[in-house]
Amino acid sequence: MIRLEGVTRRYRSAAGERTALDAVDLTIGRGEVFGVVGRSGAGKSTLIRAINRLETPDAGRIFVDDQEITALKPAELRAARRRIGMIFQHFNLLNAKTIEDNVAFPLRLEGRPEAEVKARTAELLAQLGLAEHAKKHPAQLSGGQKQRVGIARALACGPSVLLCDEATSALDPETTEDILTLLDGLNRDLGLTIVLITHQMEVVRRVCDRVAVLKDGRIVEQGATADVFLHPQHAVTRAMLAEGEEAFDASVVPAGARLAKLTFRGSSTYEPELSRVARSVGVDYSILSGRISRIRGEPYGQLVVAFTGGDAEAAMSQLTARGVTVEAA
Amino acid sequence: MFENVDWAEIGRATIDTMLMLGGSLVLTVILGVPLGVLLYLSGKGRLAANPVLNAVLSLIVNILRSVPFIILLIVMLPVTVLLVGTSLGVAGAIPPLVVGAAPFYARLVETALREVDKGVVEATQAMGGSTLQIVTRALLPEAMPGIIAGATVTAIALVSYTAMAGVVGAGGLGDLAIRFGYQRFQTDVMAVTVVLLLILVQILQMIGDRLVAKVSHR
Numbered sequence: 001m002i003r004l005e006g007v008t009r010r011y012r013s014a015a016g017e018r019t020a021l022d023a024v025d026l027t028i029g030r031g032e033v034f035g036v037v038g039r040s041g042a043g044k045s046t047l048i049r050a051i052n053r054l055e056t057p058d059a060g061r062i063f064v065d066d067q068e069i070t071a072l073k074p075a076e077l078r079a080a081r082r083r084i085g086m087i088f089q090h091f092n093l094l095n096a097k098t099i100e101d102n103v104a105f106p107l108r109l110e111g112r113p114e115a116e117v118k119a120r121t122a123e124l125l126a127q128l129g130l131a132e133h134a135k136k137h138p139a140q141l142s143g144g145q146k147q148r149v150g151i152a153r154a155l156a157c158g159p160s161v162l163l164c165d166e167a168t169s170a171l172d173p174e175t176t177e178d179i180l181t182l183l184d185g186l187n188r189d190l191g192l193t194i195v196l197i198t199h200q201m202e203v204v205r206r207v208c209d210r211v212a213v214l215k216d217g218r219i220v221e222q223g224a225t226a227d228v229f230l231h232p233q234h235a236v237t238r239a240m241l242a243e244g245e246e247a248f249d250a251s252v253v254p255a256g257a258r259l260a261k262l263t264f265r266g267s268s269t270y271e272p273e274l275s276r277v278a279r280s281v282g283v284d285y286s287i288l289s290g291r292i293s294r295i296r297g298e299p300y301g302q303l304v305v306a307f308t309g310g311d312a313e314a315a316m317s318q319l320t321a322r323g324v325t326v327e328a329a
Numbered sequence: 330m331f332e333n334v335d336w337a338e339i340g341r342a343t344i345d346t347m348l349m350l351g352g353s354l355v356l357t358v359i360l361g362v363p364l365g366v367l368l369y370l371s372g373k374g375r376l377a378a379n380p381v382l383n384a385v386l387s388l389i390v391n392i393l394r395s396v397p398f399i400i401l402l403i404v405m406l407p408v409t410v411l412l413v414g415t416s417l418g419v420a421g422a423i424p425p426l427v428v429g430a431a432p433f434y435a436r437l438v439e440t441a442l443r444e445v446d447k448g449v450v451e452a453t454q455a456m457g458g459s460t461l462q463i464v465t466r467a468l469l470p471e472a473m474p475g476i477i478a479g480a481t482v483t484a485i486a487l488v489s490y491t492a493m494a495g496v497v498g499a500g501g502l503g504d505l506a507i508r509f510g511y512q513r514f515q516t517d518v519m520a521v522t523v524v525l526l527l528i529l530v531q532i533l534q535m536i537g538d539r540l541v542a543k544v545s546h547r
Contacts, residue, residue: 052455074459081457092448095546096470106456109466137546153456163455 001193002028002051002161007060009046009217020046021057022217028210030160033187033194033296035204035225037240038214044197047214048163051195052084053077065160082110085154089166091146093138093153100125100134103152110157124152128182144175151182162186164196168203180206201240205229205295213237226295230263230302231325248288248304258312259288261329264301268323274305277318283310304329333515338505343525346501348419349491350529353426354484360431361483362476364390365438366464372439376450376460390432398429398490402497422499426490434483441475442468474545481537485530492526502526 004026011018020043028034038044049055050062053069062069064084072080093102104121112120125131128148138146147167154162164183168176184207186192198204204211204225211229212222213236221234232238253259264273269292278285290303307315316326364386370376371383396404405425406416413420445468453467469476492503502522510519 054451054454078457078459081455084455086452086455088448088452090446090448092446092452094449094467094471096473096544105453105466109453109456109458109462139547153452157456 001030001032001065002026002034002195003061003063004047004050005061005063007047007050007057007062009043009050009055009057019217021050023060024217024219026212026219026222028193028195030193031187031191032209033183033196033207035208035211036195036197036214037199037201037204037211038197039236039240040199042214043217044199044214045165046217048165048195048197051161051163052081052086082106082157083159084161084163085157085159086163086165087147087150087154087167089169091138091143091150091170093146093149095138097137098134099130099136099138099141099149102138102149103130103156106153106156120156124156128152142175143171144178147171147175147179148182151179151186155186159192161193161195164194164198166198167196169198169200176200176203177206183207199240201229201243205293207296209296213240226265226298226300229295230265230300231327245291246289252288253306254286254308257286257306257308258316259304259306259329260312260316261327262301262303262305262319263325263327264303265323265325266298266300269299269301273319273322273324274303277315277322281311281315281318283312283315284308285315331517331521333509333513333517334521339502339518339521339525342500342502342505342522345419345499346488346491346503346526346529349422349426349494349499349501350484350487352419352423353430353487353491354480356423356427357430357434357483357487358480360427361434362438362469364431364435365442366469368435368439369442369468370460370464372443376463390435393428393432394436398425398493399496401425401429402494406497417498418500421497422491422494422501426487426494429490430483430487433486434479437479437482438472438476441472441479444475445471474541474547477537477540477544481534481541484533484537488526488530488533 004024007021007024009021011020024047036044036047046055050057051064057070064080067080069080094105097105100121103124104117107117107120125134128151130148130152133141133145138149141149168179171179180203183194187194208225210223211225212219213234215236221228221237228237229241232241262274274285285305285307288304288306290301292301320326368383368386371379371386402425405428409416409421409424412424415421449467449471450463453463458467491499491501492506495501495504495507502525506519506522509515510522
């Protein structure tokens with residue numbers, strides 16, 4: 001669906017040359033929700049802007065729907081962009097136009113007949129719950145409503161891809177959840193392929209099927225969201241995931257204890273596996289930290305436990321046998 | 330009081346001033362908006378960035394803006410005769426007024442365009458808008474409050490320019506103020522013309538503010 005091959009982008013300034021993207025290869029499948037995370041300056045923004053060529057790469061090729069975006073002439077590029085919707089952190093609505101005219105804007109740019117523009121706009125406004133705001137201006141709307149308008153506008157021309165550039169970063173948690181639910185629904189109902197860049201790990205956890213981690217313009221890690229989030233390999237991924245999580249205090253670890261990180265996934269998350277194993281092996285455990293949550297709807301639990309007073313080794317191998325992932329902590 | 334004031338003459342002068350102002354303002358906007366758009370578009374990092382064009386336009390604008398208007402009036406005389414066949418009266422005043430005001434207004438238009446969030450330009454590009462569409466459908470409408478406010482400032486500057494144009498035979502209220510009020514010490518004529526100019530400026534500002542409020546949706 002979307003393929004990047006050796007995409008490189010350098011910025012030249014008086015301060016010298018900076019490589020924003022360094023030979024990035026990436027494949028995103030049709031109907032996927034794909035997240036790109038990284039610290040600020042990692043190249044996320046350049047990456048997403050390269051997909052619709054708001055940033056033209058210095059080297060490499062980009063394909064969307066088997067069309068080579070990087071080889072298009074200006075008029076062809078404009079036509080291709082209509083099939084790629086985009087929403088933004090600061091919404092980028094036209095303040096001088098009403099909500100209705102903002103949503104109709106891409107259709108009018110394309111030169112569709114006015115009757116069709118009116119009908120399609122009304123349909124989109126109704127679909128996104130914006131009908132009552134049709135005659136208002138963006139300044140009269142809340143952030144969440146503005147992003148809904150942004151989404152309606154991005155969907156107007158019937159795109160197959162939606163690019164989300166930090167689309168929830170300016171919103172409060174409740175509104176973020178609302179927008180994510182909406183994106184999730186669009187992905188499910190319309191089969192829309194969604195690429196989103198964010199620095200909010202919660203956003204990825206909530207909606208992304210797969211994720212790539214970007215550092216200094218390179219992808220350092222990628223995979224299914226649950227795999228990357230539960231078993232991060234790269235230091236940057238670990239650090240980003242650790243933010244906002246309470247690390248346990250090493251001084252509370254009992255003397256002679258054996259530490260282990262246990263990961264439960266799927267339905268086993270809610271089974272009393274740890275308790276069963278502890279009883280059968282005759283070992284005690286204390287939970288030092290933990291989280292029970294969902295990644296893209298799949299339940300998981302991840303606990304750091306300290307085994308004491310028994311055969312920790314046997315407990316760990318039994319847990320492994322029961323499908324729990326056991327790692328050193 | 331007002332023993333020197335010839336009201337018919339004042340009336341004619343007022344109409345002349347209005348004609349000079351109206352004619353030059355329309356032409357200033359017609360020339361200034363495209364020039365402002367070109368200055369903006371050719372600027373660094375803009376849609377049609379072109380350092381050479383930008384430098385040339387910028388230099389021309391700066392030269393015209395740095396020439397005192399009274400000098401420009403005199404320098405423009407031959408050009409004016411060439412353009413409109415006379416350097417006198419309302420017609421003769423309009424070319425120097427436009428040449429004096431258009432570069433000033435172009436800078437105000439450029440500034441108004443720069444204040445449009447570049448995200449709006451980017452979003453329009455992402456929707457498949459061409460450069461022409463971005464300018465006409467996104468940039469100019471978004472910058473409209475600034476463009477109108479700029480036209481108001483320019484119109485008021487033109488009022489004082491028309492007074493100066495009186496010196497080279499343009500007629501109008503300024504001419505009356507200088508010939509009768511200043512040179513013949515007819516203070517009452519001076520006072521009447523100044524009050525009329527003041528009223529004109531007030532009306533222009535009021536119209537400008539109303540229009541800005543109408544198109545502003547921030």
